[in-house]
Amino acid sequence: MEYTWTNSEIKQTVKKLLLANGLSQRLLNQIRRGGGEVIVGTKPCKLTTMVACNQAVTLKLPNENNDDIVAAQGKLTILYEDKNWLIVDKIAGMTTVPGPSNRETTLxxxxxxYLVESGSDDLVPHIITRLDRFTSGIVLIAKNKVAQGMIDKIDRKDFEKYYLAIVEGNLLSGHAIINKPIGRKDSNIRREVMSGGKKAITEYWVKNRIGDNSLVMVxxxxxxxxxxxxxxxxxGHPLLGDKLYAGNLDRMTRQALHAFKLKFLDPFxxxxxxxxxDLPEDMLQVLKK
Incomplete structure (x- = not known):
């Protein structure tokens, strides 16, 4: 992969220019160890090389691949794609990343x-917004390590994720913020609200009330x-179908949660x-009843 930036400031080092443009220190360390090449003008240079105003700096990195990741053939619903980003609509039931129990049929x-078929030089998908197996919806993928490092450095206010969920009961407030720390006991997969947990803030709006349930935007x-x-x-309002958190299983066989909107500032x-x-069919059917 290859990227070029032009120094619009006063004379500065290559390192300062790359950091100012969002590259991660981890990637710079990789370059320093020989895992990439920096060109100023027409000559390879070091990160300590000084760059004049209006001078271009080109970063060249080796193509990415990981032989441990098997390329699988399957239909993807692509919502957006460019040189750096791939955004897809993941179906419920599909695991996002390979693990001990599934290394061949994950997202x-x-x-x-898909990248192999498309002729991409970089073949390592970097998952930015990971979803639980039974949560459906939008997943953002960086198509290379440069994009991955840059998206990690953008301000949280420039990265917004919204979900639609069907919860049990009728919420009294049409809009509220839940500010409760979350942690877990020992190695239990189940998380809990606890005083020693990490800060967690969730905002929601009630979009519709369907019988004894509520559709909320989160x-x-x-x-x-x-x-x-x-x-x-x-x-006291668990998601329908959420077996792990005591949700009602009569109308949904998985947690009624869908990542439906993503907005972020492209650092490039x-x-x-x-x-x-759109909502998947299983959630739509619940809303119709």
Whole structure:
């Protein structure tokens, strides 16, 4: 992969220029160890080389691949794609990343298969917004390590994730913020609200009331594991179908949670990218009844 930046400031080092443009210190360390090349003008240079105003700096990195990740063939619903980003609509039931129980049919495997078919030079999908297996909706993927490092450095206010969830009962307030720390006991997969947990903030708006249930739009202000599921369970309104958090299983066989909107500032263009995706059929059927 290859990227070029032009120094618009006074004379400065290559390192300062790259850091100012969002590259991670981890990537710079990789370059310093020989895992990449920096060109100023027409000559390879070091990170300590001084760059004059209006002078271009080109970063060249080796193509990415990981032979441990199997490329799988499968249909992907692509919502957005450019040189650096791939945004897809993940179906409920699909695991996001390979693990001990599944190394061949996860979202990462299908994305790698797609990248191979597309003739991409970089074949390692970097998952930015990971979803639980039974949560459906938008997943953002960086197509290379440069994009991954840059998106990690943008301000949280420039990265917004919204979900739609169907919860049990009728929420009294049409809009509220749940601010409760979340942690877990020992190695239990189940998370809980606890005094010693990590800060967790969830904002929600009631969009519709369907019998004894409510459709809510949710915005995450933090990113804790199971955050939405834990927070709604903590206020007595677990998600339908959420077996782990005592949700009603009569009308849904998985947690009724869908990542439907993503908006973020693209660090390469300094413009916002915004995508939405429709509710899946199983959640629509609940809303129709």
């Amino acid at each position: 990462v495997n299908y994305v790698k298969g 915005k995450l202000h933090t990113g804790r594991t199971h955050q939405i599921r834990v927070h709604f369970d903590s206020i 263009t300094q413009k916002y990218i915004e995508v939405e995706c």
